[in-house]
Amino acid sequence: MKKKMMLLVLMITVALFISACSGDQASSDSGEDYPSESETLDWTIAFGPGGGNDVMAREMIKIMEQYDLYPGDIVPENREGGSGAVGWGYMQQNVGDPYQISTTSGSFITTPLQSDPGWDYESFTHVALMATDDMFLVVPGNSDYETLDDFIAAAKDKKMNIGGIGVANVDRMIVETFGKEAELEYEYVSFNAEGQLQSAMLSNTLDAIVANPSGVIGQLESGDMRALAFSGVERLPDYADIPTFIESGYEVNISMPRGVILAGEVDEEVRQWWIDTMKKVAETDEWAEYISKNYLSETILYGDDFTEYLDETTSVFNDILSELGVIEE
Amino acid sequence: MRAIFSGILFIFSIYFTIKGFEYDYVNHSGQVGPGFFPLWIGILLVVFTGIAFFKDLKVVLKEKVSFRKPIHLNSILLLLAATFLFIALLNVLGAVIAMVLYVFAVLLILNRERLILNTIISVTVPMGTYLLLDVWLNAGFPTGIFGF
Amino acid sequence: MDIIENLLMGFSVAVSPINLLFLTIGAFVGMIVGIIPGFGPTAGIAILLSLTFSMDPVTAVIMLAGIYYGSMYGGTITSILINTPGESATVASTFDGYPLAKKGRVGPALVMQAVASFVGGTIGVILIAGFAPTFAKVARSFGPPEFFLLIAIGLLALIVVMGDNKINGAISALLGLAISLVGVDVITGTQRFTYGNPELINGIYFLPVAIGLFGLGELFYSIYQGQHKEGNREEISFKKKGEFWPSKKEWSESKGTFARGSFLGFFIGMLPGAGATVASLLSYSLEKKVSKVSEKFGKGHMPGLVAPETANNAASAGAMIPLLTLGIPGSGATAVLLGAFLMWGLQPGPLMMSQEPEFAWGLISSMYLGNIILILVNIFAIPLFIKIMRVPYKLLVPVILILCTVGTFSLHGSMVETWIMLAFGVIGFFMKLYDFSPAAVVLALVLGPMAENALRQTLITTEGSFLIFVQRPVSLILTIVILVMLIIPFIKFIKGLFNKNINEDKAA
Numbered sequence: 001m002k003k004k005m006m007l008l009v010l011m012i013t014v015a016l017f018i019s020a021c022s023g024d025q026a027s028s029d030s031g032e033d034y035p036s037e038s039e040t041l042d043w044t045i046a047f048g049p050g051g052g053n054d055v056m057a058r059e060m061i062k063i064m065e066q067y068d069l070y071p072g073d074i075v076p077e078n079r080e081g082g083s084g085a086v087g088w089g090y091m092q093q094n095v096g097d098p099y100q101i102s103t104t105s106g107s108f109i110t111t112p113l114q115s116d117p118g119w120d121y122e123s124f125t126h127v128a129l130m131a132t133d134d135m136f137l138v139v140p141g142n143s144d145y146e147t148l149d150d151f152i153a154a155a156k157d158k159k160m161n162i163g164g165i166g167v168a169n170v171d172r173m174i175v176e177t178f179g180k181e182a183e184l185e186y187e188y189v190s191f192n193a194e195g196q197l198q199s200a201m202l203s204n205t206l207d208a209i210v211a212n213p214s215g216v217i218g219q220l221e222s223g224d225m226r227a228l229a230f231s232g233v234e235r236l237p238d239y240a241d242i243p244t245f246i247e248s249g250y251e252v253n254i255s256m257p258r259g260v261i262l263a264g265e266v267d268e269e270v271r272q273w274w275i276d277t278m279k280k281v282a283e284t285d286e287w288a289e290y291i292s293k294n295y296l297s298e299t300i301l302y303g304d305d306f307t308e309y310l311d312e313t314t315s316v317f318n319d320i321l322s323e324l325g326v327i328e329e
Numbered sequence: 330m331r332a333i334f335s336g337i338l339f340i341f342s343i344y345f346t347i348k349g350f351e352y353d354y355v356n357h358s359g360q361v362g363p364g365f366f367p368l369w370i371g372i373l374l375v376v377f378t379g380i381a382f383f384k385d386l387k388v389v390l391k392e393k394v395s396f397r398k399p400i401h402l403n404s405i406l407l408l409l410a411a412t413f414l415f416i417a418l419l420n421v422l423g424a425v426i427a428m429v430l431y432v433f434a435v436l437l438i439l440n441r442e443r444l445i446l447n448t449i450i451s452v453t454v455p456m457g458t459y460l461l462l463d464v465w466l467n468a469g470f471p472t473g474i475f476g477f
Numbered sequence: 478m479d480i481i482e483n484l485l486m487g488f489s490v491a492v493s494p495i496n497l498l499f500l501t502i503g504a505f506v507g508m509i510v511g512i513i514p515g516f517g518p519t520a521g522i523a524i525l526l527s528l529t530f531s532m533d534p535v536t537a538v539i540m541l542a543g544i545y546y547g548s549m550y551g552g553t554i555t556s557i558l559i560n561t562p563g564e565s566a567t568v569a570s571t572f573d574g575y576p577l578a579k580k581g582r583v584g585p586a587l588v589m590q591a592v593a594s595f596v597g598g599t600i601g602v603i604l605i606a607g608f609a610p611t612f613a614k615v616a617r618s619f620g621p622p623e624f625f626l627l628i629a630i631g632l633l634a635l636i637v638v639m640g641d642n643k644i645n646g647a648i649s650a651l652l653g654l655a656i657s658l659v660g661v662d663v664i665t666g667t668q669r670f671t672y673g674n675p676e677l678i679n680g681i682y683f684l685p686v687a688i689g690l691f692g693l694g695e696l697f698y699s700i701y702q703g704q705h706k707e708g709n710r711e712e713i714s715f716k717k718k719g720e721f722w723p724s725k726k727e728w729s730e731s732k733g734t735f736a737r738g739s740f741l742g743f744f745i746g747m748l749p750g751a752g753a754t755v756a757s758l759l760s761y762s763l764e765k766k767v768s769k770v771s772e773k774f775g776k777g778h779m780p781g782l783v784a785p786e787t788a789n790n791a792a793s794a795g796a797m798i799p800l801l802t803l804g805i806p807g808s809g810a811t812a813v814l815l816g817a818f819l820m821w822g823l824q825p826g827p828l829m830m831s832q833e834p835e836f837a838w839g840l841i842s843s844m845y846l847g848n849i850i851l852i853l854v855n856i857f858a859i860p861l862f863i864k865i866m867r868v869p870y871k872l873l874v875p876v877i878l879i880l881c882t883v884g885t886f887s888l889h890g891s892m893v894e895t896w897i898m899l900a901f902g903v904i905g906f907f908m909k910l911y912d913f914s915p916a917a918v919v920l921a922l923v924l925g926p927m928a929e930n931a932l933r934q935t936l937i938t939t940e941g942s943f944l945i946f947v948q949r950p951v952s953l954i955l956t957i958v959i960l961v962m963l964i965i966p967f968i969k970f971i972k973g974l975f976n977k978n979i980n981e982d983k984a985a
Contacts, residue, residue: 048523055820077469081889085675114661114668117675161938167666187358189937192663192930195799195806196624199749202803203620205938214819218804218826293822325357326666334907338648345655348670356665360936363667366929367658374651381644404705405697408878409903416882416895428883432875439705439871450872458879462887466510466524469890
């Protein structure tokens with residue numbers, strides 16, 4: 001009797017200990033009763049509050065709560081640092097836990113190319129690409145370049161200084177592919193803050209910049225800046241007079257993936273559940289409003305299509321960056 | 330002591346400069362490259378820390394200053410050790426327990442006489458910090474093996 | 478007059494009971510957040526932004542203005558009380574603020590700091606209201622070449638800050654520059670001194686370094702001196718009523734400083750990216766240069782606190798110029814504000830002042846109201862802070878330690894940054910002990926990458942030519958300022974040699 005009691009106490013202690021140690025991991029069960037109401041969904045935001053990734057994640061959570069798409073609690077956590085290395089590293093530590101979810105952005109591809117954070121895009125379960133960030137090529141309002149052709153023609157005898165944010169960023173990929181496609185004389189000048197980038201162009205130090213639509217709309221309206229081309233597959237509805245690179249004959253379509261991922265090695269049922277849920281999110285008016293308010297392109301890919309997109313984008317980034325010597329092969 | 334500190338700075342400067350040679354001095358278009366500043370800042374550091382080091386060394390050799398142990402060195406070393414342990418155990422014990430133990434340890438080092446007061450402070454200060462930073466500002470304190 | 482009309486309109490928007498309530502809450506909340514080492518205006522606004530999402534945009538922005546000013550004020554309080562700046566713009570406030578507190582003049586220092594902020598803010602608001610469109614042109618002419626020259630002036634001003642031991646001062650500044658090189662090179666993407674560690678890719682953030690060097694370093698040094706063995710620190714008590722308000726002498730000493738600091742701060746704050754750090758640093762060194770008693774600086778001289786405080790507040794008003802007139806964020810905090818504008822469906826840009834005048838002027842006037850509220854909050858809060866300083870040091874030690882370590886951790890939730898903070902705490906102790914300049918390390922760490930990037934951006938666009946620094950009008954002016962800053966000490970040096978020779982001749 002006494003022995004049994006001892007054993008029981010021991011077992012309880014061990015059980016408590018294990019459950020405390022491993023958190024939700026122990027509950028990694030089959031997908032049948034997924035998602036369980038009693039499990040809290042841990043939503044990793046790999047960047048700080050107020051940024052694009054943060055805003056998107058919180059918008060999704062708002063929609064899911066509004067339409068009761070997830071039965072339990074959803075807790076967003078900003079796990080920022082090391083350009084996503086910290087946040088997605090945390091996801092990686094919770095391999096197999098179906099209650100770990102996160103949203104992606106450009107660093108999801110570039111950070112593992114530049115350093116070894118212990119994960120890359122293949123370490124996770126890909127649910128859906130929900131939107132992409134596409135960019136404008138912008139020139140000063142008082143410049144002579146009215147169209148993309150003017151700009152390209154001028155760039156045959158003058159070296160163009162084109163600015164953007166970051167060295168291994170979507171901004172740069174756009175400039176490099178455009179430069180190659182259009183056979184420009186150009187130099188990419190990298191900045192790390194939007195304010196300095198824009199004032200560099202307004203002070204006539206740069207000939208053009210690539211910029212997020214939401215950052216320059218005010219300046220476009222006032223005539224201080226002029227957009228020559230858009231890097232999306234289709235034109236932006238609100239700026240339908242600005243042509244895409246593609247329709248002008250230049251294969252420039254590299255974008256920042258705004259998608260949803262789960263921790264690696266979760267059950268297929270769980271992935272399917274999230275694909276279905278994200279389909280519902282994408283259909284809401286709120287999501288459409290979010291897309292248009294932030295001037296994103298509605299590029300939606302589910303499951304394997306998303307994986308394929310990530311494969312492709314990663315190899316494009318890898319090729320350009322190693323050609324430029326930013327990363328070693 | 331002074332010479333040891335400036336000596337360490339001197340060695341660091343030399344290492345920094347050598348490492349600085351690894352980066353390209355000019356970039357692909359012939360302008361100032363990523364290695365330009367590391368190299369020049371390194372060289373200036375070597376020069377200045379070199380001057381400081383030899384000056385301090387001269388003082389040591391000339392006056393034969395014997396090493397005088399500062400009076401409160403023990404307190405400083407103990408505090409340093411406590412802080413080191415605190416940061417190291419933050420993820421293991423969880424922020425709340427680690428903070429309570431840490432504050433208690435610090436007070437044990439500095440204020441050994443008044444245990445009751447110490448205990449009160451070691452509970453209230455961490456609780457206040459926890460409420461302010463974690464509950465209110467959502468700082469995401471680490472939870473340890475005990476689950477909180 | 479347009480200005481008065483506009484401002485009145487702004488006030489009529491801002492002054493409603495509910496707005497005033499949120500302004501006060503914002504100011505108070507901001508102050509508490511600002512007191513945590515590492516949490517300045519940028520972090521404060523970013524964290525508390527979510528509180529404002531459900532509000533009406535005007536109320537929300539008014540509350541944010543309150544948070545902005547409150548956290549800036551809170552950051553200065555720690556600079557004065559425990560020598561730990563909450564952000565880079567208040568590093569210069571430690572130079573004389575902390576010595577003042579040590580001399581027992583906590584009350585006057587805090588009052589003067591609030592008044593200085595108020596004056597800087599007032600002059601800033603008047604300048605925005607009156608001349609925003611004119612200044613927009615100046616901000617527009619500011620590209621990488623001008624930016625580089627301005628930062629270079631800031632780095633030159635470090636010499637004034639370094640203290641008497643010039644070799645150690647130079648080592649300190651160079652160390653700061655060396656640390657600033659860690660991380661991915663912004664121009665080429667080369668990784669420097671990162672050893673493949675993803676936590677180091679973005680470089681070493683200055684706040685853990687500052688909290689370590691200043692907060693922990695100062696704490697270790699105080700214990701080294703045996704401060705924890707003293708009971709109640711009588712010298713910091715305020716027994717007499719006169720110890721609350723600054724003395725007549727302190728007021729009259731600081732008169733000119735108020736004006737110079739405000740105008741200088743505003744103009745520098747207006748330039749995108751440079752902001753309050755450079756402004757406060759230049760203002761301090763300018764005051765030290767023009768002062769007849771420059772040897773008093775750094776030892777608890779009131780103008781030494783007034784100079785950076787007027788300047789950094791005027792600069793934060795100045796930073797609104799590019800934000801409101803060009804839609805370009807001039808500082809970290811205004812960048813977060815810009816994000817908030819977008820979220821409320823406002824389109825920042827050159828047209829905002831004409832399209833959304835209520836909002837723009839409401840923002841400007843609420844910044845001003847924020848200043849007034851803070852002076853009031855201040856009067857109530859100062860006795861509390863003085864009481865804190867009367868707590869025996871040994872009991873304050875754990876509080877400071879917890880705030881430094883946990884505060885650093887909370888910043889990004891990074892263990893690496895927490896370890897960096899501890900390492901710099903040890904380094905800071907030795908720097909203090911052996912007469913190095915922690916301030917030069919931190920400021921060089923902040924300014925170094927700005928200077929490097931701007932110079933290299935400039936040279937890429939000019940294909941290596943330095944001529945651009947004299948071809949553009951604003952560049953030319955800045956180049957001349959630099960030359961003057963370099964030549965004057967040189968002339969003084971030659972003169973000194975000359976005089977010495979004469980004296981020696983006479984002696985012979």
